[in-house]
Every structure is written in C-alpha cells, then in structure tokens.
Amino acid sequence: MKLKVGVIFGGKSSEHEVSLMSATSILKVMDKNKYEVIPIGITREGEWYIYKGDFEKILKDEWLPEAKKAYMPSDNGYKGIFTIENGKVEKHELDVVFPVLHGPNGEDGTIQGLFELAGIPYVSCNVLSSSVAMDKVFTKRLLEQAGLPQAHYKVYMKNDITKSLEQTIKDIEQNFEYPCFIKPANLGSSVGITKAHNEKELAEGLKLASKYDRKILVEEFIEGREIECSVLGNDNPKASLPGEIIPCNEFYDYQAKYFDEGKSRLLIPAPLSEEKTEEIKQLAVKAYKALDCQIMARVDVFLQKDTQKVYINELNTIPGFTKISMYPKLWEASGLSYSKLIDELIRLSIERFEENRSQSI
Numbered sequence: 001m002k003l004k005v006g007v008i009f010g011g012k013s014s015e016h017e018v019s020l021m022s023a024t025s026i027l028k029v030m031d032k033n034k035y036e037v038i039p040i041g042i043t044r045e046g047e048w049y050i051y052k053g054d055f056e057k058i059l060k061d062e063w064l065p066e067a068k069k070a071y072m073p074s075d076n077g078y079k080g081i082f083t084i085e086n087g088k089v090e091k092h093e094l095d096v097v098f099p100v101l102h103g104p105n106g107e108d109g110t111i112q113g114l115f116e117l118a119g120i121p122y123v124s125c126n127v128l129s130s131s132v133a134m135d136k137v138f139t140k141r142l143l144e145q146a147g148l149p150q151a152h153y154k155v156y157m158k159n160d161i162t163k164s165l166e167q168t169i170k171d172i173e174q175n176f177e178y179p180c181f182i183k184p185a186n187l188g189s190s191v192g193i194t195k196a197h198n199e200k201e202l203a204e205g206l207k208l209a210s211k212y213d214r215k216i217l218v219e220e221f222i223e224g225r226e227i228e229c230s231v232l233g234n235d236n237p238k239a240s241l242p243g244e245i246i247p248c249n250e251f252y253d254y255q256a257k258y259f260d261e262g263k264s265r266l267l268i269p270a271p272l273s274e275e276k277t278e279e280i281k282q283l284a285v286k287a288y289k290a291l292d293c294q295i296m297a298r299v300d301v302f303l304q305k306d307t308q309k310v311y312i313n314e315l316n317t318i319p320g321f322t323k324i325s326m327y328p329k330l331w332e333a334s335g336l337s338y339s340k341l342i343d344e345l346i347r348l349s350i351e352r353f354e355e356n357r358s359q360s361i
C-alpha cells in the first residue's frame with residue numbers, strides 16, 4: 001500500500017513563486033513506488049485545486065487551467081480532499097500532507113490548524129510553534145526568555161508610527177546606531193525589510209514595513225557572516241552541518257535570494273572551526289527547542305566579524321526546498337540525501353500524529 005501524500009503548493013502569500021519552486025523539486029524527487037502523490041495547488045486568491053498534470057507546469061505557474069476545484073473538510077475522520085465534477089463528488093484520501101508553503105497562511109499555523117481539525121498528519125511544526133516562528137517579535141521574546149543570544153531590538157506599532165513618524169525616528173535614533181534594520185514582524189523572504197543608513201532611509205523603511213504589518217521590529221545591525229543550520233526531529237532534534245550565505249547584494253534581500261541565481265554563493269559546509277561548528281549546531285537545537293519546534297526548521301544565525309559571537313536571527317519552519325536550497329543541501333552534506341530527507345520528514349509527521357493521538361484531550 002502506497003502512502004497517499006498531499007503536496008500543497010502556491011498559497012496567498014507574497015512567497016507564492018518560491019513555493020512553486022520548492023514544491024516542484026519535492027514532487028519530482030518523491031519516490032513514486034512508495035508514495036501516491038496528490039498535488040494540491042492554492043491560488044493567490046486562496047482557492048484550492050487538485051492538479052494532476054505535468055510538474056513543470058507548476059514551476060512555470062501554468063497549472064491552473066488543468067486543475068480541478070477542490071475542498072478540504074475540517075471534519076475529523078474524512079481524511080481527504082474532494083472534487084466535484086458534473087454533480088459527482090470524488091474523494092482523494094490523504095494519509096499525510098506536506099504544505100510546501102512559505103509565509104503567512106502556510107507557514108504561520110493557520111493551515112496547520114486545519115490539518116489538526118481534519119486529523120491528518122502534516123509535515124511542519126505545530127500550530128503554536130509555526131505561529132511563533134513566523135512572528136519575528138514573538139520569536140525574539142522566546143529566545144530572550146531562553147537566554148539565547150540575538151541582536152538588540154525594539155518593537156514599534158504601525159499606529160504610533162503613523163501618528164508620529166518624527167517621534168518614532170527620535171526614539172529609534174536614541175536606541176540604535178545606523179545602519180539598523182527595519183522589518184515587518186510577519187513576513188519572510190526579506191519582503192518589506194530595509195537596512196537604513198540614515199534618517200531618510202529610516203523614514204522610508206518604517207513606511208514600507210507598515211504596509212505589511214501592524215508590528216514593526218527595529219534591530220541593531222550585526223556585521224558579520226550569515227550562517228544557517230538545518231534542524232530535524234521531534235523530541236530529539238539533530239542539527240546538520242552549518243552552511244554559509246554570501247549575498248550578492250548589500251544584504252540577503254528578495255532579489256538576491258531568488259532571482260540573482262548563482263550570484264549569491266552558498267558555502268556548504270561553512271568554513272568554520274570544529275568548535276564554532278559545534279557551538280552553532282548546539283545553539284540551533286536550543287533555539288528549535290525554545291520555540292517548541294517539531295519535524296523541521298532552518299535556524300539562521302549571524303557570526304559577528306569582530307567578536308566571533310553567534311547571534312540567532314530567525315527560524316524558518318518551512319524553509320526553501322528546491323534542490324539547491326540550503327535546508328536539503330545541508331542535510332545532503334551531513335549524509336542524508338534529498339529523497340531520504342523527505343522520507344524522514346514524512347515519518348516524523350506520522351510519529352508525532354500517533355503520539356498526539358495517544359494523549360487524551
């Protein structure tokens with residue numbers, strides 16, 4: 001019996017395109033002798049479809065004309081998704097779902113809540129840890145509470161920024177030096193992020209971030225190297241070898257991440273001493289545990305140039321998943337191939353599901 005796996009791609013967030021790239025890689029590599037794959041597409045408007053055509057059309061974003069409108073009931077016990085054609089309902093059973101969705105509505109606990117209600121195991125952190133990791137402010141607070149090192153920060157509300165931009169700028173200038181980073185609390189892929197070198201850029205950055213969120217994070221600039229670590233597991237998570245990103249732009253912005261392919265460089269593994277490697281791996285696991293993550297997350301850190309101190313930047317619970325993405329690449333370098341990694345992710349999701357089921361609520 002093959003395991004029926006729903007691979008979900010697209011989604012409403014601004015990282016829709018990134019999801020198409022990640023999901024296409026996963027769909028291509030999944031062992032079709034082991035898995036019956038059910039590709040499920042979510043449009044930018046949030047409509048669900050089942051798509052059984054050529055995977056390349058997902059990558060090119062040309063999948064919709066061949067897709068069938070689908071509905072996933074929240075009923076615990078239905079365990080599937082259905083399509084309706086000419087008044088006839090067709091059920092597609094699901095043993096597990098893999099939401100390959102980045103950003104809000106996919107990585108933030110919302111869709112995870114639907115899978116919880118529907119009683120379907122899913123490949124991602126649970127509702128709480130997904131939401132917390134998506135919110136840079138809550139992440140900071142939990143890391144702080146766990147005593148983990150991170151850049152100095154302060155939170156500003158859009159409401160206050162709109163009421164008095166001048167006052168906000170004054171407060172930021174009292175608390176931070178230039179350059180500083182301005183980020184909306186709830187996005188990913190560097191969308192809405194500014195590195196401000198002066199008052200003018202700060203004002204523009206605050207306005208930009210306010211377009212995306214009501215909570216804005218201002219952070220001290222950590223000059224140094226960008227290191228990432230892949231973490232995998234439920235109760236006993238393991239960290240991969242760390243990797244390094246050398247961005248082609250001044251910082252690792254949206255353009256650098258996805259479109260200037262080949263210009264930013266990934267060093268896998270990162271050239272680090274054995275001690276630093278170990279320190280970063282341990283901190284990554286601590287951060288993972290502090291946010292109560294399960295299944296997987298990529299933990300991103302900065303290694304400060306002058307002090308060699310490690311600062312945790314953020315956790316991505318559904319990291320980029322193309323064949324050349326850091327998360328799978330780091331596991332490959334640590335001895336776990338891309339297809340074995342997918343097997344392991346699915347196994348961990350079912351393991352967690354069984355464990356939760358054995359607990360009474």
Ligand SMILES: Nc1ncnc2c1ncn2[C@@H]1O[C@H](COP(=O)(O)OP(=O)(O)O)[C@@H](O)[C@H]1O
Pocket residue numbers: 151181183187188189190191193219220221222223226247251252253300302313314
């Ligand atoms: N405090 C900081 N110091 C130095 N660079 C930073 C800092 N915060 C963010 N950056 C740069 O901006 C990029 C995006 O910021 P990040 O917080 O990782 O947001 P996202 O969730 O969009 O990836 C980072 O990869 C890094 O290049």
Ligand SMILES: [Mg+2]
Pocket residue numbers: 189190300314
């Ligand atoms: Mg990042």
